[in-house]
Amino acid sequence: MEMLIALVIGVLTAGGVFLALRGQTFPVVLGLTLLSYAVNLFLFVMGRLAIGVPPVISDAASAYTDPLPQALVLTAIVISFGMTAFVIVLAIKSRAELGNDHVDGLQREEDRNA
Amino acid sequence: MNGFMHLPILPVVLPLIAGIVLLALRNAPLRLQRGVSLAAALALIPLAVSLLQSVSDGSHLVYALGNWEAPYGIVLVADRLTAWMLLTTSLLAAFALLYAVGAPSGGTSSHSTKPASGQVAGYPQPSPQMGEGANARPTPTYDRDGRHFHVLFQLQLFGLNGAFLTGDLFNLFVFFEILLLASYGLLLHGGGRLRVKAGLHYVVINLVGSTLFLFAVGTLYGVAGTLNMADLAVKLAATPADNVALVRSAGLLLFGVFALKAALLPLYLWLPAAYAHTSAPVAALFAIMTKVGVYSILRVYSLMFGNDAGAVAGLLDAWLAPLALATLALGMLGAVASTALKQQAAYLMVASIGSLLLAFGLGSTEAIAAGLYYLPHTTFATAALFLLADSIGRARGTLADRFESGPAMPGARVLGGLFFVIAMAIAGMPPLSGFIGKFMLLKAALASPLLPWVWSVVLVTGLVGLIALARSGSLLFYRTHSSHDPAAQTPTNAALAPVVGLLLLVAGLVIWAGPLSDYASATAAQLLQPQLYIGAVLGTTP
Numbered sequence: 001m002e003m004l005i006a007l008v009i010g011v012l013t014a015g016g017v018f019l020a021l022r023g024q025t026f027p028v029v030l031g032l033t034l035l036s037y038a039v040n041l042f043l044f045v046m047g048r049l050a051i052g053v054p055p056v057i058s059d060a061a062s063a064y065t066d067p068l069p070q071a072l073v074l075t076a077i078v079i080s081f082g083m084t085a086f087v088i089v090l091a092i093k094s095r096a097e098l099g100n101d102h103v104d105g106l107q108r109e110e111d112r113n114a
Numbered sequence: 115m116n117g118f119m120h121l122p123i124l125p126v127v128l129p130l131i132a133g134i135v136l137l138a139l140r141n142a143p144l145r146l147q148r149g150v151s152l153a154a155a156l157a158l159i160p161l162a163v164s165l166l167q168s169v170s171d172g173s174h175l176v177y178a179l180g181n182w183e184a185p186y187g188i189v190l191v192a193d194r195l196t197a198w199m200l201l202t203t204s205l206l207a208a209f210a211l212l213y214a215v216g217a218p219s220g221g222t223s224s225h226s227t228k229p230a231s232g233q234v235a236g237y238p239q240p241s242p243q244m245g246e247g248a249n250a251r252p253t254p255t256y257d258r259d260g261r262h263f264h265v266l267f268q269l270q271l272f273g274l275n276g277a278f279l280t281g282d283l284f285n286l287f288v289f290f291e292i293l294l295l296a297s298y299g300l301l302l303h304g305g306g307r308l309r310v311k312a313g314l315h316y317v318v319i320n321l322v323g324s325t326l327f328l329f330a331v332g333t334l335y336g337v338a339g340t341l342n343m344a345d346l347a348v349k350l351a352a353t354p355a356d357n358v359a360l361v362r363s364a365g366l367l368l369f370g371v372f373a374l375k376a377a378l379l380p381l382y383l384w385l386p387a388a389y390a391h392t393s394a395p396v397a398a399l400f401a402i403m404t405k406v407g408v409y410s411i412l413r414v415y416s417l418m419f420g421n422d423a424g425a426v427a428g429l430l431d432a433w434l435a436p437l438a439l440a441t442l443a444l445g446m447l448g449a450v451a452s453t454a455l456k457q458q459a460a461y462l463m464v465a466s467i468g469s470l471l472l473a474f475g476l477g478s479t480e481a482i483a484a485g486l487y488y489l490p491h492t493t494f495a496t497a498a499l500f501l502l503a504d505s506i507g508r509a510r511g512t513l514a515d516r517f518e519s520g521p522a523m524p525g526a527r528v529l530g531g532l533f534f535v536i537a538m539a540i541a542g543m544p545p546l547s548g549f550i551g552k553f554m555l556l557k558a559a560l561a562s563p564l565l566p567w568v569w570s571v572v573l574v575t576g577l578v579g580l581i582a583l584a585r586s587g588s589l590l591f592y593r594t595h596s597s598h599d600p601a602a603q604t605p606t607n608a609a610l611a612p613v614v615g616l617l618l619l620v621a622g623l624v625i626w627a628g629p630l631s632d633y634a635s636a637t638a639a640q641l642l643q644p645q646l647y648i649g650a651v652l653g654t655t656p
Contacts, residue, residue, distance in 0.1 A: 039328040046336035079291050097310045105311050
């Protein structure tokens with residue numbers, strides 16, 4: 001199972017990096033989303049993988065899983081969700097302002113001096 | 115309730131509450147919003163001063179949130195370094211905010227002209243209404259150019275103060291996100307094409323940085339099983355041999371993230387565009403943003419990867435000073451090559467990051483003290499240059515702050531005098547504080563094996579910076595012709611007062627150079643004894 005999770009994180013990261021390096025804003029946003037998925041999974045497994053054991057103290061439990069990474073992931077998900085929403089709005093705004101969806105905008109004469 | 119006991123958390127909570135109140139007051143008269151925002155920003159100054167007083171005996175104020183004890187709960191820790199950064203931030207924020215509410219917002223002034231497309235700071239469109247129409251409606255100011263300026267400003271302060279105070283690595287990430295999210299809003303405030311373009315780059319690169327931050331934090335947690343910085347320092351010092359490579363790579367990844375925020379050499383490319391195209395008060399406030407990265411490098415690597423850290427000690431020894439030297443050199447070259455004053459100010463900021471990290475990279479008590487003394491100086495001086503560049507741009511009308519010969523500006527004597535003082539401060543000429551900071555740095559480098567490099571780079575870049583500023587000053591103020599530009603605006607007192615205020619702070623750094631450099635030395639000595647910090651947080655007396 002460790003191998004599978006590691007592969008999933010690796011593939012997500014590779015895909016995210018590839019997409020984040022593209023020239024249009026939409027693939028870049030998708031790439032950032034994939035990267036945030038990868039890092040959320042990564043944070044989660046940093047508490048080690050365990051099946052069917054509770055994170056909170058109970059009398060019946062013989063072993064526990066680490067609850068802290070779960071709380072961290074929750075925070076990270078909320079933050080990355082907000083950031084993704086923001087970057088989508090910004091991408092739409094830049095599409096409206098620049099007239100195209102290239103991350104650098106198309107060159108215009110007056111920008112050359114900037 | 116004992117207010118003193120809760121002192122460390124007040125600088126975090128106050129801007130948060132002010133931000134929420136301002137959000138509720140969004141439809142209230144602007145005068146009220148400004149009052150609340152200014153009061154909250156000004157109240158941070160006495161808070162920071164009293165914090166400074168209570169830690170100046172070398173103690174650590176540890177505030178356990180919810181009274182959960184240290185390695186399990188989240189703590190805020192105030193020591194000399196924290197108080198120093200908080201005071202710098204609060205002073206800078208007060209003047210940036212005064213500028214935002216008082217100064218006319220340049221070429222974007224006329225609301226009757228179509229907004230958006232042409233409205234870019236530094237590239238104002240000539241507008242027929244400008245001049246006679248300006249008196250009819252309330253003076254346009256930066257906080258009027260868009261909505262929620264004050265909310266974003268307060269949340270930015272919330273994130274900054276939190277990042278300086280937190281004693282927990284994950285919370286550092288959270289406060290970084292808060293200050294970044296607020297900074298995205300502030301950077302784009304007022305809109306405009308070039309600003310959106312620069313903003314998109316800034317946001318994307320910082321999101322990638324945040325992802326890397328989480329990867330590094332996750333790795334450290336996976337190895338050490340804790341995120342409290344003091345506890346991490348203890349655990350990392352005892353890293354088993356199998357995990358040393360893992361911890362070192364996580365530490366270097368973290369360094370990459372902080373270097374990105376601080377705009378160190380290969381990662382500085384986002385800064386000039388973003389800072390040159392945002393509005394002046396925001397750029398002035400952002401003078402402290404890069405210092406958050408510098409602060410994090412200093413805090414994390416003195417505490418967790420310091421001399422006591424066993425197998426993972428001295429992680430940055432091979433990296434920090436050479437990269438800082440290269441940043442300093444490249445920033446100054448950028449300042450010479452700049453085509454506009456705001457761009458030049460942005461490159462000077464990159465160069466100042468180089469000097470700061472050079473001081474911290476040398477690592478001795480004297481060098482760190484030099485860096486700490488230099489930090490508020492360069493923050494205030496660069497912020498003053500950004501604010502003045504805005505006034506100069508407005509006084510030059512359609513030419514804005516571009517380095518082209520134009521008509522003589524109204525109020526050139528005052529603007530030129532202020533420019534001269536700021537240039538002296540930034541170039542590190544005596545008698546201003548830049549000289550003292552550089553002198554301390556050069557003196558501290560005497561004991562370092564990098565001595566020839568440090569002396570040659572610092573002295574040559576000082577000269578290059580002087581040439582760059584002299585060239586822009588003579589071009590802006592002397593090479594003028596007698597035509598008249600109707601779009602030129604005389605600088606108002608409200609626009610010049612914050613610049614003068616920041617320069618008075620720079621002067622204060624010279625007048626009280628003795629006690630302040632003593633404080634910086636004591637801070638550096640405290641930083642090089644991480645066991646004091648660890649003992650204070652974990653409740654074990656060293």
